[in-house]
Amino acid sequence: MKQSLKLFLGEILNNDEIKLMPRAFDVIGDIAIIEIPSELEAKKKEIGKAILNFKHIKVVAAKAGIFEGEYRTRKLEIIAGEDRKETIHKEIECRYLLNVEEVYFSERLGNERIRIARQVKENEKILVMFAGVGPYPVLIAKTMKMKKENVEIYAIELNPVGYKYMVENVRLNKVNIKCISGDVKVETSKLGLKFDRIVMPLPKDAGNFLETALNAINENGIIHYYGFSDNKEIFAEEVKKQCEYYGYNAEILETVACGAFGPRVDRVCVDLKIKNLPRA
Ligand SMILES: C[S@@+](CC[C@H](N)C(=O)[O-])C[C@H]1O[C@@H](n2cnc3c(N)ncnc32)[C@H](O)[C@@H]1O
Known part of the structure; x- marks a missing residue:
């Protein structure tokens, strides 16, 4: 606010x-x-x-x-x-307990989280990488619960304090999320699962984890990939090319600017449908 x-x-x-x-x-x-x-x-x-x-x-x-x-x-x-420095932040129907100094949390991303949650369909298996105190997975889980629709959500966070708050926020919001503490590359590979949707809210470094996400996505699954850019269309094309570099064909569904990062630089999210499995 x-x-x-x-x-x-x-x-x-x-x-x-x-x-x-x-x-x-x-x-x-x-x-x-x-x-x-x-x-x-x-x-x-x-x-x-x-x-x-x-x-x-x-x-x-x-x-x-x-x-x-x-x-x-x-x-x-x-x-x-x-x-x-600890507080409870209320956003729509959700509550998030967090320490504003020990974990990342941005109230400015509320609308972007709603945009993602609205796209989720019944019975999806979802991975939220870089989950922080859980605002993406909790909102998705709560939205689906209110619609009485089933969904399976995994959420991974590296910061032990963020992980602790995420577990607490899952309890506070009475939702069901598999919370995992650790590094996204290690934990995604340990899970060995395929997902219908992967959220990657780490705009500064998401590129280091794109291959991990591609390896874990189902055919026709959707990746929400965040970055910082002064030109969202060029940014989206670059991410698409990066997918091709890893052997995947990606269709750009939508690219949105979701917050200012600096003068003329936005936080950008590109939604990609991953259309085919990698070439041998
Ligand atoms: C920009 S914050 C986003 C947090 C949350 N999704 C939100 O929107 O409030 C990125 C988060 O990724 C976590 N992170 C960074 N590197 C990670 C990694 N390799 N594996 C898992 N989490 C990581 C950070 O600790 C941080 O909480």
């Missing part, structure tokens, strides 16, 4: 200072996550206190780094409110 900031900061910051502030901040559960410009470092506690006036906000945390490392986590500094 994004909320307008400037209205709340008028008493603390002058017009020039307000211009330095981002227009909005993220809210995960009851924690607001905000970028404080370096010029306003001295006023960060006052800014934090003002943000506590927003409805439902109990903690204000300032970004103290970028998403980094294998676990894609980010350092945060609490600048106002309660001294905790």
Whole structure:
């Protein structure tokens, strides 16, 4: 969720200072996550206190780094409110318990998760790679449960803390998901299964795992492949070519931009139907 900031900061910051502030901040559960410009470092506690006036906000945390490392986590500094980084985020019918610093979670991907969940058909066998605290598999499982349709979901996560929260979120949401702790390449090969749909939400490095996904997809199965790009059509063609390089024929079903990553660079998802098994 994004909320307008400037209205709340008028008493603390002058017009020039307000211009330095981002227009909005993220809210995960009851924690607001905000970028404080370096010029306003001295006023960060006052800014934090003002943000506590927003409805439902109990903690204000300032970004103290970028998403980094294998676990894609980010350092945060609490600048106002309660001294905790754990919260429960509610999204549609689902609830996700998570620590905003120890695991990756983006509320901005909510609509993209809905887009994927809507495509799932009854009796599919699905693999969610890079599952984090479980927002993709939990939403898919919950959507299918509400429709009273059967589905079989496997979800793999490397970060032990993310895995722990995913297991907890499966319980919280009363859904059935086979949660697996470990590396996608190792665990997918150990499973030795074929899937109708594979979700690959690791935009920075998905290319390293495409061959693993292709080896585990059923004929006519669908791969949702994420990446960062300034041109989604070129991006989709490159992924299709990469599939051909591995011996698979892929049809591009849809390519969507699902969030800004930087100036002119989007997070992009290409949905690919994998049409034939590899050449010998
Ligand atoms: C960008 S986050 C996405 C998390 C989640 N799908 C979401 O949308 O909130 C990528 C996740 O992949 C996990 N990850 C990175 N490398 C991995 C690997 N080799 N095997 C399994 N998980 C991995 C990270 O720990 C992180 O939780």
